[in-house]
Amino acid sequence: MVIGKVVSRVISTRKYDTLQGYKLLVIEPFNGENKEWFVAADTIGAGEGELVLVSFGSAVQHALPQHAPIDAIVVGIVDQEPNIQIKE
DSSP states (O other): OEEEEEEEEOOOSOOOGGGTTOEEEEEEESSSSOOOOEEEEESSOOOTTOEEEEEEGGGGGGGSSSOOSOSEEEEEEOSSOOOOOOOO
16 A cells, blocks of 8 residues: 555546546655656545555455456545655
8 A cells, every 4th residue: 555645637538438437546656765656546535635545456456346447546535644754
């Protein structure tokens, strides 16, 4: 799992059929060495600027009501910014 900040939404005119109903968000990782942005599906209503908890991999399929080609999903919205100290 990763804590990340929602940067923006992905707007698409066409989607794979099983992706209908999922909001797609661009996420910037909050901590760690990998700062590459990624796209995650959202069903809980996260918005721009919010910190979210994102799950990856095969566990994602357990959070979906039906099978879909999704490998990252928002599973929580962080209420308070964590006090994380990164060692360099």
